[in-house]
Amino acid sequence: MMTSSIASPARPLPNRIPPEILCAQDYELLAPRCMELPSHDYIAGGCGRDTTVAANRSAFARWAIYPRLLRDLTTGHTRVTIAGKGYAHPVFLAPVAFQKLVHPLGELETARAAQVMDSCMVSSTLSSVRLEEIAAAAGPDRWFQLYFQPAQEGTRDLVKRAEDAGYGAIVVTLDATIQIPSMRALRSGFRMPRDCVAVNLRDETPAASAPLGSGQSRIFQGVMRTAPTWRDLEWLLTQTRLPVWVKGVLHPEDAIALQSMGVTGVVVSNHGGRSLDGAPASLDALPAIRAAVGASFPLLLDSGIRSGADIFKALALGANAVLIGRLQLYALSVAGALGVAHMIRLLLEELEVCMALAGCATVPDIRPDALIGHHIPVDHGHSPC
Template identity: 65%
Template structure:
């Protein structure tokens, strides 16, 4: 985009050239400032894992089936003793005012309109209480451990009071390398993008590091959560605790054994360790490790209903939509996010119909083919 081109304000209608959910990604550059777009679109480091996430879906093919009666088909399912109309949830995405003046409020409204579950980020630009007040019935709160446990516990109590029905605890993002694309674009967080949920908590001053100590191991990782912290958290709340950021089957099984209510197989869309495997490549082994009945959610790289079908076939109960959520938000606010969700659901249903799958259980029993 040239310097002379001006960004469009969010529309109050759906652009005619949106024909698929992924079209929002292509259109978003016209609505998001270039440095902000690079921050949203980028992963970490050289974006190797981000690219792997997208490529992983192309390793699998879906075989059509013929003469199947799917006229009673549906996408409903039960998760954590709650019925959902479809398995497409909105991932916890921080700083959504980068894409829209109202940020997370608009995304939560879209989730409610489309019978989705909205997962609110600790680093949201609207408070967790304000988001809850939008009326979204199905809502979870994503939690980052804070430097002080009393601040972490206060966030939990606030989420409980506001009516969130689950906690999604991110455990693998204590440190990461920023995207080189965002650095080259000279991205700087705008003044209006404030993590309001945590702005009033006291932050521990940075500890002194001795000359022979590492600024990584003894510095940045000094306050990273541990297994003991997670077990403490599970003991402190009656809400189900779902752990996000799981890629290894051994970790998944240990989480199940310590009382986590479920997991999210995720590398955060390539925003954590650059060089980590694609989330999709880890999914089947994790499902095999934890068994058929343990809740396993998935994110990282989904751009279509076909992608959702493949994730469910490989073991996911539901999927979380991250970047597409923000792209649609930038284009048309709540209307755009709701439309994106509708398109994804219809794309999923189309794939189900063509493969003879009337339910999500049918998808789980589908064997994908190597492409």
């Protein structure tokens, strides 16, 4: 991660919803006005040339929703049950690092929004607020996202802290061992501000980097030296009483292996296009993974969601719930906790409209036959609504 000795500039706390916000994706349009350009380019970009970022959005445009007639929707709702636990709705907040980049209170504001909207918040290892403070502000449905640390003691400590703080699950990210900044962020000159740090890791002592030998690769023998393996995941499953999810799954064979190991569920994800540039869209990978693991194994999906219609499509293709990433930061930058809560409310209302017009009274009613493969031109105008 790039760093700088320059502190981020003071910004007034946003405390109102701009009248221009008419749908959830409008937060994406207003966000550039509310954050520094390099920070915006870092958040909006993925890695490399942003090929996978574009693929994530295009994947949703290849599906259309069938309207259905004369259905009784008066008992409709969006409640879901995942891994035996009930949730008010299937809109979760993805683990997004360094939220003080866009708001002085960072993850605390997001946690307050999650509590108000009964949304499960997944807190990042790389949060800019301590995981204990986030837990105190969030609602009862809160999970902790884990990155393996170079030493087992560091990983074990994070897991114990999450357990003690009352998090309900561990979500271990496995697809981001190497993160290459996007060309967009590099060209903007992005540097992480001095006051935006991974506070959960402040007490950790970085592992010493062994020098490379002659002819050794700084990737294979360097960066990947401390990358987790299947043995590390097996070890993690013995270290916690909490359900363990794995985030960053795109291949059906990996999903089958994880299911066999006993993980609670997986998140079909390409890290929002921030890991391997050129990886398939998460939505494109979802149907094959659902077919591989069967109907009852829990699957979540992230990457590319901008509307309730996108959520409907993800649910139809096999997801039990979705995680919202970039929209979360855009809304936080525009209107703080109020903006994040409003963004969730808009997504839910958009989802409910799709469900009603598609004749689906409940989330389990949303099945693959609700969709038809069809290319819908992406609107590049001033309003996505």
